[in-house]
Each structure stands twice: as C-alpha cells, then as structure tokens.
Amino acid sequence: MNVEFVNPFLEAIAEVLLTMAQTECKPGKPAVKKDSVSFGDVSGIIGMSGEKVKGSFAISFSKSVILAVTERMLGEKVTSIDSTVVDLVGELTNIATGGAKKRLAENDYDFELATPVVVSGEKHEIVHVSKAPTIIIPFTSDVGDFFVEVSFS
C-alpha cells in the first residue's frame, strides 16, 4: 500500500474535523501496525470494496478526546459516550471515508463504502484481518491524540 492511497484519508479527516468541530489536527508518520496494540474507547469502522481494492478503515478516539470534539460540534457539555456521540463518530467515519473515496476515484481507485459500525467499550482493540498490512496513523490535536488505521489489499 502506498502513500498515494493513505494520504486522501488523512486529508479528509483533517478537513472534516476542521469544518465540523473547528479542530485542527495533524497526522503523524504512518507506520505498519505489527505487534503493536492500540486501544480506543470509541471507534468508527467501515468496510470498502471495489474491483481493485478491498479493505477496512477505523478511526479510534479515547473518551476524553471524543467528548471534547463532540462538545465543539454541538456547543454543549457531554459527559459520556452516549448515542449522540456514537452517531457523531459514525457520521465522521462516513464523511472522512466518503471524502477519501472521492479523491481516490480521481486516481482510478474506485470502491464502494459499506455502512459504518461504531464500537464503544473501554480500551477495545481492533485487528484488521487481511493479508495486507494495516497502516496506523497517529493524529495530534489541541484536544488530544487519536489514531486511524487503514488496511487495503
């Protein structure tokens, strides 16, 4: 999997968080997820499939980060990962991957998105079951760090 493929996701995530939550975020260096384990408290997961590509995408937040993002989006205090937060993570997942899909289609990488699934539960772990490597990209922002994982074959 090359940078050409990962970058559109990073750009789309930065864009959606800036426009929807007035939050600037910065991607760190993408790395192959090997033996490392990464935990999130809430994650948006979506499948992608097309003629040339087949894969999965996940964006994972700690509780404190997603509550801060949600507060900025809604303009009100949020204290737990409730259905509002879950819907918002689903929407972020949809918009970010939809943006990446559009950018990638221009480069002749066509695929269809499935519908997102949101998982919540303290410190859950995500494994993308595929022969392709999983690329993990850490993000930093002024409300804290979060991470994104993409696996494509």
Next chain:
Amino acid sequence: MNVEFVNPFLEAIAEVLLTMAQTECKPGKPAVKKDSVSFGDVSGIIGMSGEKVKGSFAISFSKSVILAVTERMLGEKVTSIDSTVVDLVGELTNIATGGAKKRLAENDYDFELATPVVVSGEKHEIVHVSKAPTIIIPFTSDVGDFFVEVSFS
C-alpha cells in the same frame, strides 16, 4: 429488510460452526434492535456493498463461548482472547458472510464483501450506523449463547 435476506446468514453460520467446530447452534427469533444494548467480548465485523444493498454484519461472542469454540476447532486449551482467537473470529466472519453472499447472489442480491475487522474488549457495544434497522439474531449452542447483527439498506 425481509427474512429472505437474513436467513442465508443464519444458515451459513450454523454450517460453518458445525463443520469447523463440531458445534450445533440454533438461531432464535430475529428482532429489530431498538433500544436494546448487546455486549460482546470479541466481535467479527464486516462491511458489504453492492448495487442494491449496502450494510454491515457482526457476530459477537462472550469470552467463554469463543474459547470453547476455539478449543473445539484447534483441539487444545485456550485461556485468553489472543491472536489465534482473533484470527479465528475473522475467519468465521469471512466464511459465514461468504456463504451468505453466495446464497444471496442466487436470489439476485449481489454485493461485495470488505475485509473483516475483529474487535476485542470486555463488554463492548456495537452500533450499526444506518437508516436501515439492525436485525439482531440470538443463537444458542451447547457451549453457550452468542448473537449476530445484520443491517442492510
């Protein structure tokens, strides 16, 4: 979403657990997941997308049930949800949805499968973010109960 659509998943799951783990399981009554919350310790999630359909599938096990299933498949004692168990849940998810895809294609419902994602973490919750309802189907077996969720639009 109609029964015609859900049944192929149930049949494929029963088949894969019988052939791979010599475990007979029986689906209960499918119900629309509304305000109910369902928790799993390990879940296989996969996205599906095609011209007519778009959705997500999840199969969730408690720790005790998946350890028992894994022991039957491998013929050896397993005490934690390790990478072997995670891979096996991914494989079960692939085989069960692949079987359902094949059955559904015969009825003119074509879709492509994404690659599976396995989530582990004590008592995590899954929400399928879609305008379509989520159908939850409880299964019983001699090693304990588990459940399947399908959402399709």
